[in-house]
Amino acid sequence: MKGGGERCWWGRRGPSPELLLNLLLCLAPLGLLGEETRQVSLEVVPHSLGPPVNLLHVRAAGTNSTLHYVWSSLGPPAVLLVATNTPHSTLMVNWSTLLSPEPQGGLLVLPKDSVQFASALVFTRLFEFDSTNITTSEPLGKPYSPYSLAEFSWNNISDSLDPATLSATFRGHPTKDPSRTFANGSLTFRVQAFSRSGRPAQPPRLLHTADTSQLQVALAGASRGNRSLFRLEVVMLGQSPSCPSMQEQHSIDDEYAPAVFQLDQLLWDPHSSGFMQWRPVAFSQQQGNRESAMPCHASALEPTLPYLVPQSPIVRAFFGTQNNFCAFNLTFGAPTGPGYWDQQYLSWSMLLGVGTPPVDALSPLILGIMAVALVAPGLMLLGGGMFLLLGRKQHLEYQSIN
Amino acid sequence: MEDEEEEARSLLAGDGALAPPATLPAICDPSRLAHRLVVLLLMCFLGFGSYFCYDNPAALQTQVKQDMQVNTTKFMLLYAWYSWPNVVLCFFGGFLIDRVFGIRWGTIIFSCFVCIGQVIFALGGIVNAFWLMEFGRFVFGIGGESLAVAQNTYAVSWFKGKELNLVFGLQLSMARIGSTVNMNLMGWLYSKIEALMGSTGHTTLGVTLMIGGITCILSLICALALAYLDQRAERILHKEQGKTGEVIKLTDVKDFSLPLWLIFLICVCYYVAVFPFIGLGKVFFIEKFGFSSQAASAINSVVYVISAPMSPIFGLLVDKTGKNIIWVLCAVAATLASHMLLAFTLWNPWIAMSLLGVSYSLLACALWPMVAFVVPEHQLGTAYGFMQSIQNLGLAIISIIAGMILDTRGYLFLEVFFIACVSLSLLSVVLLYLVNRAQGGNLNYSAKQREEIKLSHTE
Numbered sequence: 001m002k003g004g005g006e007r008c009w010w011g012r013r014g015p016s017p018e019l020l021l022n023l024l025l026c027l028a029p030l031g032l033l034g035e036e037t038r039q040v041s042l043e044v045v046p047h048s049l050g051p052p053v054n055l056l057h058v059r060a061a062g063t064n065s066t067l068h069y070v071w072s073s074l075g076p077p078a079v080l081l082v083a084t085n086t087p088h089s090t091l092m093v094n095w096s097t098l099l100s101p102e103p104q105g106g107l108l109v110l111p112k113d114s115v116q117f118a119s120a121l122v123f124t125r126l127f128e129f130d131s132t133n134i135t136t137s138e139p140l141g142k143p144y145s146p147y148s149l150a151e152f153s154w155n156n157i158s159d160s161l162d163p164a165t166l167s168a169t170f171r172g173h174p175t176k177d178p179s180r181t182f183a184n185g186s187l188t189f190r191v192q193a194f195s196r197s198g199r200p201a202q203p204p205r206l207l208h209t210a211d212t213s214q215l216q217v218a219l220a221g222a223s224r225g226n227r228s229l230f231r232l233e234v235v236m237l238g239q240s241p242s243c244p245s246m247q248e249q250h251s252i253d254d255e256y257a258p259a260v261f262q263l264d265q266l267l268w269d270p271h272s273s274g275f276m277q278w279r280p281v282a283f284s285q286q287q288g289n290r291e292s293a294m295p296c297h298a299s300a301l302e303p304t305l306p307y308l309v310p311q312s313p314i315v316r317a318f319f320g321t322q323n324n325f326c327a328f329n330l331t332f333g334a335p336t337g338p339g340y341w342d343q344q345y346l347s348w349s350m351l352l353g354v355g356t357p358p359v360d361a362l363s364p365l366i367l368g369i370m371a372v373a374l375v376a377p378g379l380m381l382l383g384g385g386m387f388l389l390l391g392r393k394q395h396l397e398y399q400s401i402n
Numbered sequence: 403m404e405d406e407e408e409e410a411r412s413l414l415a416g417d418g419a420l421a422p423p424a425t426l427p428a429i430c431d432p433s434r435l436a437h438r439l440v441v442l443l444l445m446c447f448l449g450f451g452s453y454f455c456y457d458n459p460a461a462l463q464t465q466v467k468q469d470m471q472v473n474t475t476k477f478m479l480l481y482a483w484y485s486w487p488n489v490v491l492c493f494f495g496g497f498l499i500d501r502v503f504g505i506r507w508g509t510i511i512f513s514c515f516v517c518i519g520q521v522i523f524a525l526g527g528i529v530n531a532f533w534l535m536e537f538g539r540f541v542f543g544i545g546g547e548s549l550a551v552a553q554n555t556y557a558v559s560w561f562k563g564k565e566l567n568l569v570f571g572l573q574l575s576m577a578r579i580g581s582t583v584n585m586n587l588m589g590w591l592y593s594k595i596e597a598l599m600g601s602t603g604h605t606t607l608g609v610t611l612m613i614g615g616i617t618c619i620l621s622l623i624c625a626l627a628l629a630y631l632d633q634r635a636e637r638i639l640h641k642e643q644g645k646t647g648e649v650i651k652l653t654d655v656k657d658f659s660l661p662l663w664l665i666f667l668i669c670v671c672y673y674v675a676v677f678p679f680i681g682l683g684k685v686f687f688i689e690k691f692g693f694s695s696q697a698a699s700a701i702n703s704v705v706y707v708i709s710a711p712m713s714p715i716f717g718l719l720v721d722k723t724g725k726n727i728i729w730v731l732c733a734v735a736a737t738l739a740s741h742m743l744l745a746f747t748l749w750n751p752w753i754a755m756s757l758l759g760v761s762y763s764l765l766a767c768a769l770w771p772m773v774a775f776v777v778p779e780h781q782l783g784t785a786y787g788f789m790q791s792i793q794n795l796g797l798a799i800i801s802i803i804a805g806m807i808l809d810t811r812g813y814l815f816l817e818v819f820f821i822a823c824v825s826l827s828l829l830s831v832v833l834l835y836l837v838n839r840a841q842g843g844n845l846n847y848s849a850k851q852r853e854e855i856k857l858s859h860t861e
Contacts, residue, residue, distance in 0.1 A: 252746055254690075258812035261690045290809050291473050336602060337468060366818050373818075373825035377832050384836035391840070 034355045035062030037196045038210040040166050044158045045093050053099070054157040055314070056168055058193045058213065061087045065116075067354060068109055069193065069213055070314060073154040073170050074098075077189050078122040078312035079215075080107070081274055083354045084114040098317050106317030117273040117354055120237040120315045123149055123217075124327075126187065127231040128224060131335040140229050141335065150310035151175050152187065167192035173222075185222025185344070191215050197358070203288035204279040204349055205256035207360055212277075212353030220345045227341050231331045232348075235309045236266075236276075236301075237319060243301040243326035244268045248280075253360050257281060258290045264298055265357050275357045278350035282332040284342045294333040296348055301326045432635035441560055441631055442569060444624045446576040448509070449553050451621030452516045452546045453580030456484065458523075458614055460681045461588035461699060462607065464688075469607040470532050474682070478805030481681050483536045484543035485798035492790040495548035496648030496783060499555060505644045506629035509552040513618070513625040515545025520615040527608025547790070549621075550577075551646060556628060559644025560635075571714035578710035580617070585703035588614060589695055648783035655788065661776045661843060664834040666789055669769060670796035671827035672734060675741065675820040676762055677797055678804040680705060686744075686813050691751050701755050708759030709766075716767040724849035726775075727835045729768035734831050736761035738824045745817035775844055 038060040045055040058069040066089045070080040090110055098106030109115055125148055131141040152172035160169040170189040173182040197209040208214060219230060238244055249263045257279050265277040278296070285292035304327040332346050333339040340346045351358070428436040459466055459480045467477050499508040519542025526535030553573060561569045592610045599606050635641055680702060687698035720729055736757055743754035777785045800823070807816045838845045844855070 250748055252690075252748060253814050254812035255815050256812070258808060258810070259685060259689045261813075289473065291467065291471070337464075362814075366815060369818050369822055373822045377825060377828040380829055380832045380836075384832065388836060388839050 076150040103317035104320040125233040218347040238324040282348040451618035453577040454617040475805035481801040482798040483539040485794040488794040495551040496646035512549040513622040517618040524611035530604040575710040578706040581706040674800035675823040705759040712763040733765035
């Protein structure tokens, strides 16, 4: 994970003038973003002509901007993120084009000139390794043949739509599963949007804002070995031929994710328009407690060619021939320590959003304790010193009378 | 630390007062230095095992938690169970040695407890029963602290009026070396056993701990050898068995003055922010500062490493200058600074840990002798017993709380908690200073003033 290198927001150095300039630059064109609250609606776009197709449109409208997240399991699971500078922009779906072999133009966000930022993520493949079989050339163990997520069948998204939590869950398993490894297992993508900022109770408790949405990937009940390690391949559409930069931010604050002092993020371009953010931790148990925390290692981003990765119709429908694809891998767990094998479960979460990524601040409780802890002894010394001085003065006066 | 031992009667007074037959070579002659050096070596290794094994859990934190499938709260119970018996035993260790067992049998029995405790602890790993490990730590705790008292009693018995302070210093250094070696050796040993057995798991952990237990056997052998030599010296020199000379009267507690209670408060609030931190420190250095396991062990032991040579030096410094409260204030403030560096910066933690090591050594040298200034001599045993008892109680409770905080709120919050503890300690120091000033107490006299008062008393 080299990319943008290290950056610390505490301790080592303050924000440099360059950074401040960058912030100003990036805020200027997207000044319309950064809304406190948004009106969020979830809608499964109806496909009147044929069998239901999972196309979830999450629309988060603010006072003068709108974010569109389009999630779909048409092809590999993918999401389009489009930010516009009007609260009235809409998504147009032309089903016949979208489902055709040439889907360009099947998805549009109107008015076209309101689009400030657009990109996409595609979750293409799931790799599995046998960690009992480690060699120097295969540090994670012997690989099994990877699962192509384009060849998964998914539940009907309408059934899992929850307007109360603004979430929906894609649950899938391989279409062809001769060895029945997924007989009781599933791979789920739980997507959630937010109307205001907050922090979920579930670890890793990433701070979200109204400009972000969260994806939780969970794998349960499926493996081909006793000690399997998993790796997820993510493909993203870049804005330029060069790949976005990956940043590892070191922090002093692990209050919300005990013993995790790092936050990874991926910025589409240096003038931060869109971002992915996650903590390098995955969990081997549903409660996500600390004993089940395992490292999540992200590889560097590499440019990739469209024909090397499974294509997502919705990405091609919106972006047409634009093909600056970059790919990276997320590896969950390590050969030792907690792992998927504990409970045949692993989960990992990330945020996807626009604008400046959310930054954790010290909690009021910590600040309060620190204030009391530092001020109290000082006050005591001051008060006591005064008392002693006054006492001595009186004592001296008393003596002088004598 | 336990100055009261110095009060015990000297039993080997005067070289050659009762000269043994001249035929003995120097090394076998209890009245000669060469023989005493052999005894000193045995005394030093007597405590090595218990100090080595005390911090076994800290050295193997990740391994224990993984192999036994426990969270940090449960992990810290291993420390709490060590402390529980000592909440009570601090009062009775001296009594048991003086009245029940005698120093020789007492030492052997306490060493046996240490050995058996460690073996049970290791067995708990082998049979994969965490409750058995906890029980092992409990048994280990029964022996551990009392063994330290026995060790000091032996030192007084053999070296009173000779090289006693040096011997105390050496024993303390040896204890710190034991802890350091443990921190740096156990992880390596575990990986070797892992390679040998082909996998990690509770058996690997148990075997590693069992091998660590060899140090306890070594200590037991030292206890046996010391008992033999001590008896032999009694026969040749007609000396009596050593006694701690501790008299514990629990009713003395009602006579304890405010400054003494403040000293207790300083003590407990300070130590709970040091030992549980070291117990949990290894993973902190790995996760926050990106240290390797080996480097994390090394830095986690740096407090002990510094304390080994610095204790005698600071002891001398405090002796020569007096002004104990000021020294304690400096030590507590430095510790506060060190915890703040660890909590709120990403600076190289060697700075903070070295500062912690220095301040920890300074505090030990300045705080413990203060008790002797505020308590009449006949209550000294009770006061020290009480101080250790409260310290152990604090350690037991805070260990559990620290584990819970870490599991739910993480290291930053844990550090803030420790900062609050140290701050309470600092508050107590300030209060102690003020009370001492207001009452015209002698706690903060310089060495010169103490000398003058001593002279005026004798006149």
